[in-house]
Amino acid sequence: MDRAEGTKGGFIILVRNDIQAVEFTKDTNGNAEINGIRIVLKNRELLVYNLYCPANKQLSLDAIDIPDAGCLILGDFNSHSQIWGYDEMDHRGEEVENWQIDQNLQLLNDPEDQDTFYSRRWRTTSTLRPRLCD
Template sequence: MDRAEGTKVGVIILVRNDIQAVEFTKDTNGNAEINGIRIALKNRELLVYNFYCPANKQLSLDAIDIPNAGCLIFNSHSQSWGYDEMDHRGEEVENWQIDQNLQLLNDPEDQDTFYSRRWRTTSTPDLGFATDDIAKCTTRTV
């Protein structure tokens, strides 16, 4: 989904051509960007969310519907995903994760995924969360 303003072009979810998916967005009154896809599987529907929220906007976590499946991405700091400290947003995301009974798919020991040219630092702002049934299906290769 392209952003209307700013120098960055937006967020994306890629789906193989042979998988039928329907795109949707969630209205957050100009705060977080939430888009997603619905994938119809043989016996259930899978929801995949892509979430981005600038530091100066409200997270709008209540706009996300968590049924039986889903994956989400956030920008926040917490020791649970490898940061040295917890910020307010990290605390809010952790509380939401617990309330929604979601599993963090990231390992705090994973390699950082973001390099800031401005600050010359690395971090891991990209987080994956899933419902328990989806988390059990994921496998990690070492």
């Protein structure tokens, strides 16, 4: 899904041709970008959310509809917390942690996982931090 504004960005979620998938976008009034897909596997629905939020925008976590089961939330929250591998906690990290607890979400990755992202601009590495809904 291409970003509506700007020249860079977007996201991709690949789904096999024989799996029914529908794209969606959540309205956040110009804050975080929240997009995703709804897929059906063996009569079970799975929601996959992708969130990107620049540091100067609000996270808009309340725009994410979390079902009781079958939900995966991925993204760049631009937040720091020790539970996903940073040395310090920032305001956004605290916001995401509180949301995680309130929504009964489970963090899937380990902060000790090998880095998966390299920034050519900053010459730094990091690990993308997925979140799962039960």
